[in-house]
Amino acid sequence: MVSCAVANCKNTSAKISKNKDGITFHRFPRDKARRKQWELAVNREEAWSSTASSAVCSEHFETKDFYLTESGLRRLSVEAVPAINISPCQEQEPTISRVEPIDILPTDTEEVIKLKYKVHRLEIIAETRKKRLNLMWQGKRRLRKKLDRMKLLIKHLIINKKTNGKLH
Numbered sequence: 001m002v003s004c005a006v007a008n009c010k011n012t013s014a015k016i017s018k019n020k021d022g023i024t025f026h027r028f029p030r031d032k033a034r035r036k037q038w039e040l041a042v043n044r045e046e047a048w049s050s051t052a053s054s055a056v057c058s059e060h061f062e063t064k065d066f067y068l069t070e071s072g073l074r075r076l077s078v079e080a081v082p083a084i085n086i087s088p089c090q091e092q093e094p095t096i097s098r099v100e101p102i103d104i105l106p107t108d109t110e111e112v113i114k115l116k117y118k119v120h121r122l123e124i125i126a127e128t129r130k131k132r133l134n135l136m137w138q139g140k141r142r143l144r145k146k147l148d149r150m151k152l153l154i155k156h157l158i159i160n161k162k163t164n165g166k167l168h
């Protein structure tokens with residue numbers, strides 16, 4: 001069984017199906033310097049180091065990190081370094097498995113395909129931000145209501161204090 005090496009990722013080959021979830025596992029690079037980059041990126045405890053079987057799932061790479069082979073296999077480019085959702089402090093970003101397939105025409109040049117991927121990704125990010133903004137507005141409305149209630153309460157307290165004061 002392969003498990004994703006990213007500290008807070010729970011993806012394992014036992015739970016994930018490549019065809020159903022669109023998630024693939026990618027072994028650490030053999031090149032020392034690039035291996036080190038990956039080891040740092042996965043956010044593990046200091047004593048941790050990768051082994052020959054260590055892998056990172058496709059959820060931590062950007063769409064542009066992948067290319068399709070002539071036989072239609074999705075391969076990770078050699079320069080790719082895990083960068084998405086690798087730390088709990090990071091803003092959650094939409095990952096490649098949640099990206100709808102892109103309409104690529106046989107006449108599209110590599111440049112056009114790249115741009116299509118980019119536009120698509122930005123659309124998804126915009127959608128996520130919009131949702132988050134809506135949640136924030138809802139939160140703001142709730143806070144405003146609370147504030148109004150508090151103001152009213154304070155007003156009542158002041159009135160009460162005044163009338164109490166007069167009584168004495």
Ligand SMILES: [Zn+2]
Binds near residue numbers: 009010011058059
């Ligand atoms: Zn993962």
